[in-house]
Amino acid sequence: MLQDQTILRIPGPSPIPPSVQRAMNQTMIGHRGKETSQMLKNIAPGLKRVFGTEQEVAIIAGSGTAGLETAVVNVVKPGEEVLVVVTGAFGDRFTKICQAYNIKTHVLDVEWGKALNPEEVKAFLVEHPEVKVVFSTYCETSTGVLNPIDLLAKTVREVSEALIVVDGVSCVGGVETRMDEWGIDVMVTGSQKAFMLPAGLTFVAASERAWTIIEENEQPRFYLNLKKYRDNLLKDTTPFTPALSLLFGLEQVLNLIEAEGLEKVYARHELLKKMTRAAFKAIDIPLLTTDEDASPTVTAVQPEDFDAEEFRKILKQEFAISIAGGQQHLTGKIFRIGHMGYCSPADVLQIISAVEVALKKIGKDIELGKATAAAQLVYLNEGENK
Amino acid sequence: MLQDQTILRIPGPSPIPPSVQRAMNQTMIGHRGKETSQMLKNIAPGLKRVFGTEQEVAIIAGSGTAGLETAVVNVVKPGEEVLVVVTGAFGDRFTKICQAYNIKTHVLDVEWGKALNPEEVKAFLVEHPEVKVVFSTYCETSTGVLNPIDLLAKTVREVSEALIVVDGVSCVGGVETRMDEWGIDVMVTGSQKAFMLPAGLTFVAASERAWTIIEENEQPRFYLNLKKYRDNLLKDTTPFTPALSLLFGLEQVLNLIEAEGLEKVYARHELLKKMTRAAFKAIDIPLLTTDEDASPTVTAVQPEDFDAEEFRKILKQEFAISIAGGQQHLTGKIFRIGHMGYCSPADVLQIISAVEVALKKIGKDIELGKATAAAQLVYLNEGENK
Incomplete structure (x- = not known):
């Protein structure tokens, strides 16, 4: 690679x-x-x-x-x-x-x-x-x-x-x-x-x-x-x-x-969160937190039918993308995507479209493009120049 | 932004x-x-x-x-x-x-x-x-x-x-x-x-x-x-x-x-080309060249129903993504995406998923995620670890 x-x-x-x-x-x-x-x-x-x-x-x-x-x-x-x-x-x-x-x-x-x-x-x-x-x-x-x-x-x-x-x-x-x-x-x-x-x-x-x-x-x-x-x-x-x-x-x-403007920095993080969450919801992969409790800077995902660590390995091996695993008792049970600081909507689209490929690789039966489409739609509806 | x-x-x-x-x-x-x-x-x-x-x-x-x-x-x-x-x-x-x-x-x-x-x-x-x-x-x-x-x-x-x-x-x-x-x-x-x-x-x-x-x-x-x-x-x-x-x-x-290995470098460029071309074909946006004539390093796209320069502006404004326009008599008629050198499948997925958003923004009636899915499918079928 x-x-x-x-x-x-x-x-x-x-x-x-x-x-x-x-x-x-x-x-x-x-x-x-x-x-x-x-x-x-x-x-x-x-x-x-x-x-x-x-x-x-x-x-x-x-x-x-x-x-x-x-x-x-x-x-x-x-x-x-x-x-x-x-x-x-x-x-x-x-x-x-x-x-x-x-x-x-x-x-x-x-x-x-x-x-x-x-x-x-x-x-x-x-x-x-x-x-x-x-x-x-x-x-x-x-x-x-x-x-x-x-x-x-x-x-x-x-x-x-x-x-x-x-x-x-x-x-x-x-x-x-x-x-x-x-x-x-x-x-x-x-x-x-x-x-x-x-x-x-x-x-x-x-x-x-x-x-x-x-x-x-x-x-x-x-x-x-x-x-x-x-x-x-x-x-x-x-x-x-x-x-x-x-x-x-x-x-x-x-x-x-x-x-950028502090308010726009905050709005961008909020948007990145919504894009990420919408993507996983679209393909029915559970999120660890509710919308109300979720942070704009990091999203934790809790897969039910595949191994979070194996999934992280695939993302790294195929795309050189590093995401985090769970800590302490959540080790192996969740993975976490950081979307903070120097991170744009284009970066989230990249992660999500790569995530879809990795999900297929791990054997998950998803419709390709569906999670990406959900993130895109959030961007179109709520992005800066909507 | x-x-x-x-x-x-x-x-x-x-x-x-x-x-x-x-x-x-x-x-x-x-x-x-x-x-x-x-x-x-x-x-x-x-x-x-x-x-x-x-x-x-x-x-x-x-x-x-x-x-x-x-x-x-x-x-x-x-x-x-x-x-x-x-x-x-x-x-x-x-x-x-x-x-x-x-x-x-x-x-x-x-x-x-x-x-x-x-x-x-x-x-x-x-x-x-x-x-x-x-x-x-x-x-x-x-x-x-x-x-x-x-x-x-x-x-x-x-x-x-x-x-x-x-x-x-x-x-x-x-x-x-x-x-x-x-x-x-x-x-x-x-x-x-x-x-x-x-x-x-x-x-x-x-x-x-x-x-x-x-x-x-x-x-x-x-x-x-x-x-x-x-x-x-x-x-x-x-x-x-x-x-x-x-x-x-x-x-x-x-x-x-x-x-990386020279042969793998070449295979990667070939893959990036195929992913890019499959994406535009999936949403019926014409490519300038045939598959046979196409370069693994750059893809020229010839839109029929929207302005290539306006499209480039949107991609830049929304996502800070720079793609090229046409030269000489092709000015305004085509846009060109470079996928050479330091460019990975994840980078092409990023471009394509952003392109879909930009197409919606320019008023093109496409199904979100469809072009991305086509590129993802090429990766799954022909990527390095297929």
Whole structure:
């Protein structure tokens, strides 16, 4: 087969736009000089718009997990109790971090593939008024669920002063995020998903309410001390050596988002989701989530009569297309298609038309072109120039 | 729409594979040093295999036209007569070059969209025995025709000693080429088509018979003197400054071709052609060429009831997909899809599924998914792992 082609449709890392790749190839510069300060100055407003916040958005060299840990060590005071709402593998990550810090951690397990129910969280908090922080996930990458974090924040507020901390790693930048308006206290995301960059940066923003806690929190922390990032950012610099090539890329990513328009970026992701879901529905292959719970950035499919892993192998072998499998207890039971960041309707049409071939190859009796037609119809009815 | 995406499906330049792009980004080196000599040594055998020749293949910094002119000034002696078989815009290029050198040039015009008939050329040569060189095109990019140059050479030999010079710019590397076996005297190609590189290199090889002429030819020439390229190549160097970054890329391109296997490269192009043609046939949109005359590298489509230029605009606007229009008298009447070089079955599925949407947008009453299904079926029946 054609060498060197990789069509990357896993839910992160996502493909890098060529202009971002070029930007990252810029010659290194001194990170304490004026050019880096100017770059940080250029980046700040775009990043705030994506987060929907007027607070500073810290840029930390590290993976998404470093961002999650940053949230934990900055807002949880020693001895406090927290609640983690777990809707999949990444919700579970918060639990593990909290446990590593010997934090008394309550867990509210939601069935994988379903979104959290804010009323259940509320009921839990009524029973556990000592909980100071609620951890949740915006898009649960492992299941393709988008949790209603706006409603969660609103509902929790009715009964509790607990801070709302959200892992937005696999959707912020591709899905509407209004941190301030919704009352999210800490929002974390990473660079390798809707941000169209390689992994290596994590972004963390905190609300005014959270900052009050962070400033007085005596939890020991050094590299992940959010205050250091904010205070340095206000002087257009960083507390530690920044991951410079990724910052070059981030500056260009924000240019691309600005050029497309944030609302159109969100509408595009919504369209990609609808095209993907319509395709599988047309050929009666079950989706893991309901339309209401589904994330615009990743779609999980739960085949009933063929092996998800075997199917992934065929797609890779025939078309060099990478999609993801299931995690933990969903291993082998689902496959997941990432459609975030640098992904267009033409890319979804490509995936779907290749998927149809792979389905035939695995012995599924489908009508060729039917899933593609369903995706095309969604595009015709709901595309940008409809 | 998504910024920064360009899906390039014109018949050249074609997309560059990522590893080739990276190779071209290597730091410059001295072009008279051992590293460059080693690179030229590495390149030579692969290039010969692609040309199907044991002769040296000259690598000239220049566009395809420089390669065509190289052929003319090296094999046509002052005062000689030549024949140009014109099957489209690029056949015509030979005529213009010959005329610029005041060469007495006969032209055999073939209807655009049809392949040349070797018997007609033979008949012409019987009537014009003074013709010393026959110029022809392997793939005529402007119409998507693949001329039977093997038969041409064989048939001409029956009645004439004329040299056979072939412009293989838009297909060599993607289509079987057996220069020595077929008796082609000069073969020219460029870097930006099936060679998966940017434009900037042209490759020229000559047969033993041609070299006899070239060595004694007194036609004034300097930069395009083929003898200089061959003599230097035999010493692993170049007569003039080489286009170094393109050579870095070329070395990697030949690695990719070697890894895929030349026969599989050809089979892939044949498959892409069949998928593309089956798609348009399924929805009754006429192709410019017959199956027999069609090139594996480019497909020309001749719509009867919609405007080709308007259609191209829609594809570009909706999907950032670039396809080509018609040239000269075919302007506005055809569109051309390039499927050469760095192009996979998944890429053709993408184009076809997007084409269906664009056809609906232009008001054509087609059944969505039908063209895609036809291409999918060809893949299932004739793909590599069928």
